[in-house]
Amino acid sequence: MARNLRLLGFLALIYASLSISGAAVIRPINEAHQSAALELFVPINGSFGSLEETYEALKTFQILGVEKGAEISHATCPVVVEKLGSSLSTSKDLFHALRVNSILGCQIDSRTFEDVASKLQALIKDANSLLDFHYAVGGLLYIKDQGINVILSDADGTFHSIKALSQSDGRWRYDSNSAESSTYAAGIALETIAGVVSLADRKLDQSKIGIVKNDIVKLFDSIKSYDDGTLYFDEKHVDASEYKGPLSTSASVVRGVTAFATVASGRLNIPSDKMLGLAKFFLSIGIPGSTKDLFNQIESLSCLKNNRVSIPLILSLPSTVLSLTSKDQLKVEVTTVFGSAAPPLTVSLVQAFHSDSKDTPVLENQELQFDSENTIHYLDIIPLKLDVGKYTLIFEISLHDPENVNTYATGGRTSLMSFVTGSIKIDKAEIGILESGAGGSETLQKLDLSRDSTLSLSANHLQKLRLSFQLITPLGHNFKPHQVFLKLRHETNVEHIFVMESSARQFKITLDFLGFVERFYYLSGKYKIELTVGDAAMENSFLRALGHIELDLPEPPEKAAHPPPQPVDPYLRFGPKQEISHIFRAPEKRPPKELSLAFLALTLLPFVGFLIGLMRLGVNLKGFPSSTVPAAFSMLFHAGIAAVLSLYVLFWLKLDLFTTLKALGFLGVLLVFVGHRTLSYHASTTAKLKSS
Amino acid sequence: MHPLGLYLTSFSYQEIEKKLRMAKSTSSDAQMLIRSLRTAYAATPTNLKIIDLYVVYAIVTAVIQVVYMGVVGSFPFNSFLSGVLSCVGTAVLAVCLRIQVNKENKEFKDLPPERAYADFILCNLVLHLVIMNFLG
Structure with missing residues (x-):
């Protein structure tokens, strides 16, 4: 499983290196x-x-x-x-x-x-x-x-009003009050002037058109470029409120310039390289993610497709990876920005450089043949004796019809990257254990690196491990891949990676274990051996398990370094977590229910005794007022006390303190009023009795 | 017989006799005391008797709760406190009421019993509001 993952990562690395150049x-x-x-x-x-x-x-x-x-x-x-x-x-x-x-x-x-x-x-x-x-x-x-x-009634006046907003560097202002000039506004202004020219009832003065043409030339002086040769317009001052970004700005300028070129008589003096650079800028965006960007890209490319300045022709490779094994042809497409056919032309491969030797070209002046059926220019690479590797190809387009030279922008020489891949032959692979002393008997085994092997070697710290092999390209040259690694992995997953260097036509490594005892943390035991050979141009890159070696290393001294802790398997993170045990407070000891109920009954007994005592004392209700109004007040008084007490019970059972106090406030006022009436009535009757 | 011994003997006889007499008089004294207490108490006005009965009732209830606590343990301690203090508190308030209502007390002569009763009711309501809050 782990090995498969590693192989997958390895392939992904190769793929990434290919796709970066493809981007x-x-x-x-x-x-x-x-x-x-x-x-x-x-x-x-x-x-x-x-x-x-x-x-x-x-x-x-x-x-x-x-x-x-x-x-x-x-x-x-x-x-x-x-x-x-x-x-x-x-x-x-x-x-x-x-x-x-x-x-x-x-x-x-x-x-x-x-x-x-x-x-x-x-x-x-x-x-x-x-x-x-x-x-x-x-x-x-x-x-x-x-x-x-x-018909625009006052074309001259309108033209002047718009022109008055232009600046000396070819930019425009949005209105006469704003201090900042903007490239985006320049595009809008040019488009508007083009509209004024085509709406005018008679031809505008040529000198005015000439001034605007000069403005456009100045505007193109401020064009900016990326490293890959694409050109774009951007605002000089990045103002947060009105900043549009390079794509919108370039699109605005392209719209304005092409519209103006369509209506203006005569040619615009813009270098064709700049139009091509702009076209490449829009194409290099690829597929934008937002509607606005897509619209800007597509619309400006459509403006460039038929413009009167110069129509960009795009030279591109349908495939940047050429395999020697499948005898691929070097194919080149020359099209307009929308992929439609270009006028008759010839493409030639001026130079081709290998990535290792950037000064001396490996190829020069190869003319590509034209396949009119697929509109593709092609070249067979087998007779060219191109070896595997990464190449910089420089193409040149020459148009057949000299009249087209001014109409189309071919951009001189176009430099493109390409990979030539092939199957690498692995030869003379040998592995073995050598004795440390000179003249030791060499017992080297032949090794087949085209498949996994299951070697079983054993060595002690006085011996050496040697591995050697040759890599030969399809054309018989030595091949030096990006990655040649030998990996020893102990049973405890402690890994040691060695980079294999090439020397004298072969890759060779000799591991003298005496020098590695400390680096191996004195860990004796079984080590798995893995060999990695990989390169972007190597079609048969591999990761092979070679078997294992049983190492017998000396006992570690006391101060020896311990092997580093192995990184935790990242997949464990998704496994079940350790269970969490919560500590709760132990519940209090409770008496049996019957005992509590018995005591509840017992607490009620004194109340019974109280009632019996009252009866024996001969308590009666003779003092209760007999006339209606005082009787009513008296009853209300007792009902009020009962209400307050039952409110307390409710408070105990479910109400909170605030609700209770609110209700108690009302009940209390009532009770005070009623109680005062009742008790003062009682007091007055007693006073009457006394006086009588 | 030694005169001193005789004296001692006679003394001890006297002592014993005196003690016997005293014992007899103690029990009869106690009886007399209780009897006089009962007769004196019978003269107490009925409304004071009712209050006394109420105080006894409250105290007995409190005692039962304390016994329950001794048997079972004081786990919901706030509940226990609320129960006992409710009884003791109301008993104390009843004693206060009794003091104010008693006609013998010259100190509260001007205070009408209705006013004392209103105080008693008000204090009980406040007391029990606190008790209910503390009951938990």
Whole structure:
């Protein structure tokens, strides 16, 4: 069991080392994004919440080619119609409603559109913040797309108002009052200016377009880069309230720049590498976990897919692990960001470096063949004489059509990591016990490391254990794996691990037990021997039990170190805990029930005696008032005393002190009143008797 | 016979005789005493007799509880204390009532017995509220 677990951990380690290198690989958008979109955007009763979220969901589905429109429009269209018809809707509401409508195509008559258009035109006149312009201009653009003739009346003025918010470094401010400039706002501003240009009744002045182009170039100077060559935009000042994060910011800029490039005449002077770096940034995110991130990623990639600046082409490896055993081909895909075919081109492997020798390339200038059926460029690796190991491959793309060179961004040389794996041959494995003195008889056994063996060796502290073997790659070279460990484990689970070093074409270890007596804590007895050989490029990595060795070590001296306590098996934590025994107070000795009842009866006896005594004294009730009112008071008086006493009984049985005192307060007042009346009546009658 | 011995003898005779007489008179004295006590007590007003009866009743009940405690042990000690103190307390209050009601006591001549009785009732109610609280 334990060994299996260990083997499993070992395999997991190899897998992890493979997947780490795999994570850096950039792959185009594929079906995984579709299913992620379907999982993230889940409509509740045919609606996604706000219109903004609905638009994000619908746009993502539209780009990824997922059919969802029909079931959404049923619930969403009434909301859109209501927002467009309402006089309370802000420009933001109208903008989102028009955006959603542009995808769903709800039944809205042209009069409504015209009303909304004139409302937005009016809003533009009063607008003073960037977002106001953005929503109003964006809304007008969507109305124009519906076939309504919309012309921005004062395009020049609007352009100036927006441009007035720009800063010298290409960033924009949200409004004239705010001091901070923002990259995110720059993206919005560019998108809005693009809208103004396409809504204008006549062509805007070329010099104005030129100024904005300069702004964009300045903005791209502030682009930031990660180590893997991906580029992104981020805010210069991280302000907690308006900070959006690199993904939102980059998406905003890409949206703005591509929209502007579409409407502006002439080319934008942006290096194609930067567009490719941005595309790689969005792709390197993989599959985002939130709806907003997924929308930003997919929408900006769709902007990049058809932009007029330069269309990024992504070079990727479908598989980064190439097995020599199964004669894999080195396959390379060149596609757009959404995985569609690239124009005719040739891919060549410019250089390939082995991870051990980073300066001298093992391969140079290999042209890949093109499989037009699968649109894959491939290269057979067997004739290349590539040995197992980790390689850095450097590719270059050359487009066939020289006209395409300006349209597409290939990014010059692309460097990718790849593993070449193969089966390693294990040779000349020998194990044996050597005598310590020179010229001892060498009795080395042959060992088959392709399966577990059950050796049985014995040695004392004057002898040595020797193990040696060779590892040979498929091409006949020596192979040096990452991990070669020999492990000796005593019956008491005390483990000793030795790293085996390679020397002169073979791995060899000689354990002189005399030097290890102290390290072995003088523990004689049976030691299990295990050998671990593992490498990411070795297809037959193994963990073998070789058998055991019976060690006879000298008695420990008095001051010898004790073996360290073995770690507790982690699975014991899930086992049953030790039972907890509670100590309770012993119950008090109680008398038998009959005795207590007898005494209860006995305590009642004096009361009987008291009654008998009263009768013998001739007590009577003649003093009880005869007339009605005093009699009533007298009776009330006695009833009051009885009530108080029974309240005490209730207090004893179940009430608490506060309830009792509250009730006693009322009863007491009553009793005092009634008692006073009764007793004063008695006193007056006695006084009368006396006087008479 | 030695004169001193005679004297001694006669003395001892006298002593014995005297003792015999004394013994006889003690028992008759006790009888007389009790009789005079009873006759004197018969003259006590009835309402005082009732109070005396009540005091005796309370004390006897307390004694029974103490006996029970001696037989069984004092485990619910607060209950035992409550029971005994309830009886003793009410007996003490009854004695106070008797002192105030007695006409012979000149000290309380101005105090009407109704007022004393009201005091008795009030004190008993307070006493038993405490007792009930302590009973547990």
